[in-house]
Amino acid sequence: MKNRPSIYYLFQKFIDGSINKPEYDQLIQYFGEELYDQQLEDLIRQKLSEEPSAIDEEAMAKTIASVDLIIRQQISVKINKKKRIRQLYPFLAAAAMLVFGICSFFYWNKLDLVDKQTVNPKINDILPGTNQATITLEDGTLYKLNDKISGITAQGDHIRYADGSSIIVKTPSSLLSLTTPRGGTYQITLPDGTKVWLNADSKLDFPVRFANNSRSVSLKGEAYFEVTADAARPFVVQSSGQKVTVLGTHFNINAYDDELAVKTTLLEGSVRIDSKSEKSFQSLILYPGQQSIVTSDAISMEKVDPDDYIDWKNGKFVFSDESIASIMRKVARWYDVDVVFEGIDQNEKFWGSVSRFENVIKVLENLELTGGINFEIKGRTIFVKKLKS
Structure with a gap:
């Protein structure tokens, strides 16, 4: 069964201004259902307790103003008299509870938060990934990159950090590999000025110098590309089961070995996707807001919100x-980390949004807010379990 977006997810998007019209309508609907009164209050308390040091009058005013806007929007909705009577009272009760809860929270939050942190220490928490990567030469020589710097620049046979300091003054290799481990990410500016963001557990192979008539790289894992325009030299990305050809554009490729398909999502310009399987050769052109899906025996396209794929x-x-x-x-x-599923449908759908710089427990807590699931952390293994009723 398809779950509705969680209240937390929608309210967070409303607060930060990124909510769209269908999501806004769904949030309004939640505010009209008495069933969600307690969850609405809880999510506000959780949001305000995420970073105690940042709690101030400005944050309180912003949240209350947001709730007030929803109140006025709900009251202005044109509904018939009977439906209005049924929906308005629980809605106003929920809204009043929210505003009262926010204001009172600011009165006693410091003491309460200290108590909560003392009673429930997050001893099993796991830190997020960081800037981690290596550069490997053709002969196997490996350079571990500085985790205090987020990117490098390849200028012919000279490899520098983004701050200008040198890594390799003159490489004897014609082909280099930038590799991130699990829990790592890194950026690179290629010899033509193309910028690449490499996600965790990924590898980008690239030449020290591009050819006169083309620019070719290969990818395993996931990367986001901002390709420098050059009409005389197409930019080509080879990945599992496909070839992406562009002149100058922004796109994301997800080509992990453990995924069921290779997905290419376009943000700007246009790209051609070529896919060759044992049975056939297929190709298609992508335009902004479209995504190609390449499997072992087929290629397809669908419309998507690109922002969801470069999060x-x-x-x-x-x-x-x-x-x-x-x-x-x-x-x-x-x-x-390793993940173990216990008694849960792995195809069940969820909604959520959280910073990648939070510790893992915050990500899991946000998923739990959708209901029907909970997590247990043991060492570096996360157990995913169906919530007991």
Whole structure:
């Protein structure tokens, strides 16, 4: 059964201004259902307790103003008299509870938060991924990159950090590999000026110098590309089962070996996807807002919100009607953990949004808010379990 977006997910998007019209309508609907009164209050308390040091009058005013806007929007909705009577009272009760809860929270939050942190220490928490990567030469020589710097620049046979300091002054190799481990990410500017963001557990092979008539790289894992325009030299990305050809554009490729398909999502420009299987050769052209899906025997295209597929590059996890199996693969790569499912349908869909810079427990707590699931952390293994009724 398809779950509705969680209240937490929608309210967070409303607060930060990223909510769209269908999501806004769903949030309004939640505010009209008495069933969600307690959850509405709880999510506000959780939001305000995420970073105690940041709690101030400005944050309180912003949250209360947001709730007030929803109140006025709900009251202005044109509904028939009977429906209005049924919905308005529980809605106003929920809204009043929220505003009262926010204001009172600011009165006693410091003492309460100290108590909660003392009673419930997060001893099993796991830190998020960081800047981690290596550069490997053709002869196997490996350079571990500085985790205090987020990127490198390849200028011919000279490899530098983004701050200008040198890594390799003159490489004897014609082909280099940038590799991130589980729990790592890194950026690179290629010799032509193309920028690449490499996600966790990924590898980018690239030449020291591009050819005169083409620019070719290969990818395993996931990367976001901002390709420098060059009409005379197409930019080509080879990945599992496909070839992506562009002149200058922005796109994301997800080509992990443990995923069922290779997905290419386009943000700007256009790209051609070529896919060759044992049975056939297929190709299609992508335009902004479209995504190609390449499997072992087929290629297809669908319309998507591109922002949902570059969330990782922007420092977020965004789960939009996504299976728990897919979500936990992302969690496993970024936090370098193992995942064990116990008695839960791995195809069940969830919604959520949280910073990738939070410790893993915050990500899991947000998923639990959707209901029907809970997590247990033992060492570096996360157990995913069906919530007992």
